[in-house]
Amino acid sequence: MTAAIALSGLRKSFGRTSALDGLDLTVRAGEVHGLLGPNGAGKTTTLRILLGLLRADSGTATVLGGDPWRDIATLHRRLAYVPGDVTLWPNLTGGEVIDLLGRLRGGINTTRKAKLIERFEFDPTKKGRAYSSGNRQKVALISALASDVELLLLDEPTAGLDPLMQAVFEDCVAEIRAEGRTVLLSSHVLAEVEKVCDRVSIIRHGKLVETGSLTELRHLTRTSVEADLVSPPDGVVTLPGVHEAHVSGTHLRCQVDTDQLDPVLRALTGLGVRGLMCRPPTLEELFLRHYEVNR
Template identity: 55%
Template sequence: MAVLKVENLTKKFGKFTALDKVNLEVQKGEVYGFIGPNGAGKTTTIRVLLGILKATEGKATILGKDAWRDAVEIHKQIAYVPGDVNLWSNLTGGEVIDLFVKLRGTNNKSRREELIKRFDLDPKKKCRTYSKGNRQKVALIAAFASDADLYILDEPTSGLDPLMERIFQECVMEAKLAGKSIFLSSHILSEVEKLCDKVSIIRQGNIIETGTLDQLRHLTRTSVLIRTKQPITALKELKGVHNIEEKPQGLSFQVDTEELSNIIKYVSQFEIVKLESAPPTLEDLFMRHYKGVGGAL
């Protein structure tokens, strides 16, 4: 049974369709990336999953329960971290963490202390004195200190410095190894690439691509930099070659991954002196889908 399942989920606000027949499925022990630019529908999807918004059509279930009807029961088994955390200004960070952990019925003090140390948080300070990054740390510590079955993380590293981002990534991998499921919404592609087993790309309320990173890489292009003894002729006429550019260090171009073998065979007859290739990234795929689409990335 899938830990999280969304079937033909549609959400309308008046005449505006924020989500249009969205389908997602997260399995036990899986880190699932949900990516797209701001305004694509990521947060709306998460609000439906949390039972904050009611779907116009379709169905969303978490751990076999209906996301809207059984929201109270579901919340006992999940941990949620938003991208912009608001805390009680008069409580200390430690008090807020304790409150959230107790609400979930767990009381693992050693885990709490370990996470406070790893995230380098001063738990004695009042929340009103915290920077955005420190507020984010409080929410992350509270989430990872609880024994949740599913972590729903919406832009969770917003405001964290690179060192703390690495700590966050370690916590996600530890949760995965413990058999927990993580649903990670992000527009930081490097983060998704490091952590996720599977990815869905959402654009204007529609899921436009879903698959493992390896499956998605077949749809992207490999960057090649080559220098040969003889000038390469007719390269631009070959199938799968794009963006040819002369550079001081050699000839630069992109190749559709499925054509790479044929292209290398062809250029080898010109006596290769230097050859560099960079594997396609999630960013390449992302940019390919969003090229020519308005809105901030």
């Protein structure tokens, strides 16, 4: 599969603070890719380099086969961007800004735009200064989602949206994926990334920490297992891959390395299982664990 975005060894510093410290990132064409990281990890800087707003100090960046710094006008016809903090012109209405941004990009799909305005329950007749931050976000989102572009760059797109609107957004992203278009979405909202993304890259301090599909990432993590057994699980606790075991009588609560699940479960069934609860790690745990490991 070809890469829609390929970054390698990207460095960028502002004065003495280093925002990106040798970032590598690959986004395949046609996938929804989550860029996950805490505040200040370098997510926005990455997106702004992809847009050619910032120039990387070193390293290479390729977007849709082009150089984001040099090929601005041609590349930007093929992508749409939603900034994390949307500011509007105070005396233009939301509807006017949606149309304007679409036209600046080279055209807007009016039927899709009308549908999106309805789905997001957006009032396009208000002046820019009258919108709440969630509604300002909708302006940028509707304009971007209504364009027929190959690549969408979304910087924390749901930060100001209520849960209902977040659901609408997730549906929209699913439709875009079905159309074979590419999305790079930055977020620190883990549930959102979990719901909509095919693959995830976790960055921290301007470096790639982990990348892969959610299933792949889960291989690196532990499943929590809770079992009610017929006999005490003394032998199980010492098996490789079992961590943080708590035993009270015949009750066992522990974390199991996901690649060691099979032998552990066999051992448990050998003891006789009355009740069993297995929970895959949430992205939350995955995220926290990376920070623990790297702290």
